Amino acid sequence: MxxxxxxxxxxxxxxxxxxxxxxxxxxxxxxxxxxxxxxxxxxxxxxxxxxxxxxxxxxxxxxxxxxxxxxxxxxxxxxxxxxxxxxxxxxxxxxxxxxxxxxxxxxxxxxxxxxxxxxxxxxxxxxxxxxxxxxxxxxxxxxxxxxxxxxxxxxxxxxxxxxxxxxxxxxxxxxxxxxxxxxxxxxxxxxxxxxxxxxxxxxTPEPRTGTRAASIRASIREGFAAIGRHPMLRWPTTAAVTVNLFSGALMSVFFLYLVHVGMGPAQVGLIVAVGSGGALLGALLTDRLTGWFGVGPMIIMAMALPVVGYLVLAAVTGHSPAAVAAVAAGSFVVQFGIPVFNVNVVSFRQICTPDELLGRVTATARTGVLGAFSIGSLLGGALGSAAGLRTTILVAAGGTLMVATVLLFSPVRRVRRLHEVSADPGSNAVPDADLTIQQQTS
Missing domain, CATH: 1.20.1250.20 (MFS general substrate transporter like domains)
Structure with missing residues (x-):
């Protein structure tokens, strides 16, 4: 290393x-x-x-x-x-x-x-x-x-x-x-x-001392268990899975809603392009913002930003230049937070997971996120058909706000910087001003 x-x-x-x-x-x-x-x-x-x-x-x-x-x-x-x-x-x-x-x-x-x-x-x-x-x-x-x-x-x-x-x-x-x-x-x-x-x-990663090769099923369970027992893996992963459920619901009706309020292909393309610009700017500023405000606060901020964009989208009822500008600005805000969240959560995962579990922990988290997005897409389509497109957007906003609020009261909030790494969940006591994860010698 x-x-x-x-x-x-x-x-x-x-x-x-x-x-x-x-x-x-x-x-x-x-x-x-x-x-x-x-x-x-x-x-x-x-x-x-x-x-x-x-x-x-x-x-x-x-x-x-x-x-x-x-x-x-x-x-x-x-x-x-x-x-x-x-x-x-x-x-x-x-x-x-x-x-x-x-x-x-x-x-x-x-x-x-x-x-x-x-x-x-x-x-x-x-x-x-x-x-x-x-x-x-x-x-x-x-x-x-x-x-x-x-x-x-x-x-x-x-x-x-x-x-x-x-x-x-x-x-x-x-x-x-x-x-x-x-x-x-x-x-x-x-x-x-x-x-x-x-x-x-x-x-080849060396297994932990005193362990023996497990079956594939048992090895998969170890990936889930590693996330479940470590607070710095459990909280961000749970948040990512849950917010992707609501993100999937939102995206299932996003383009339909824009068409419903009268926007054409050129306007939709402009909105997507502005959103992509937000993602690029977020990626460029992630390191600096995290250094200023800390890892945990930036994760929570990145989780809360989409709520603003979703509410702006739900408030739009037409296709005037002002409406297109408002949705584009909302898309920019939503996309700005995605790389900030992704970079910090992936870093959490890689820092807090021992080498011999990295593949399984990453696979467990990614499978959960993709599965939640797929389920959310199905639920969003069903809700949009039953209750309307705007209602689906508001539900997505409310669900995302709920996740950000829960994180605000989690140990993640007090994380400022990660100097060293440990796979030992018992070492992750979070002091008021900072989180220092002590390195455990293998």
């Missing part, structure tokens, strides 16, 4: 001066921009070239996240039982080959919707492996004391890809066609493979 070489109070050198982080950042930035191209190009390939029905288009979207719900917990166990870097390398190779098949099959005249389903499912499954291995590999590569900074920079890359990627995808697809544009994403995974291959090899 990396150790800090700076003296107390001295500002450490930029992570961009560390070769390992530069390689990791390059790997992720390239693949994230490539993914944004595929995000646009795959549906267009299905609709424009393969005449996909609405049901087929919906299934195509579901297959992107379904692998996490199906395999996430099991992959978490697998990742905790082997070195993580080889998993990342293999996932990049498979994703590149799978995506490359789409332009090849189109050029040969054999591409059909079934092949598109298969490619999306395979890529989604390999992304489960890569993401869980990445979050488990990073602490040992960067050093746990630099994780919040590293996660913040990676979140900036993600947000920048979301802002610039779709527009670049549109230009690229117009120039060379959707299937050929997907080849760019395949190349991005090849570049990611090259970067990850240049990173130092890691070892």
């Amino acid at each position: 990396s150790k800090s070489t700076t003296s107390a109070g001295a500002k450490p050198p930029s992570l961009f001066r560390q070769r390992n982080f530069v390689l990791l950042f390059t790997s992720q930035t390239g693949s994230l921009f490539g993914t944004q191209i595929t995000y646009v190009a795959v549906p267009l390939t299905a609709v424009l070239l393969l005449d996909a029905t609405p049901l087929e288009a919906g299934l195509l979207g579901a297959l992107e996240t379904l692998p996490f719900l199906l395999f996430g917990l099991f992959v978490g166990v697998r990742v905790d039982r082997q070195a993580r870097r080889p998993v990342m390398i293999a996932a990049d190779v498979v994703r590149a080959l799978a995506l490359a098949w789409i332009p090849i099959a189109h050029a040969l005249g054999v591409l059909d919707i079934g092949q598109l389903f298969a490619v999306v499912f395979v890529v989604g499954t390999m992304t489960v492996f890569f993401d869980l291995a990445l979050q488990s590999y990073t602490p040992g590569l960067i050093g746990r004391d630099r994780l919040p900074e590293a996660n913040g920079k990676m979140q900036v890359s993600d947000s920048a890809a979301q802002v610039a990627g779709p527009g670049a995808a549109g230009v690229l697809i117009s120039a060379i066609g959707a299937p050929a544009a997907i080849l760019v994403d395949a190349v991005s995974y090849v570049l990611s493979f090259v970067a990850v291959a240049g990173l130092p090899a890691d070892r």
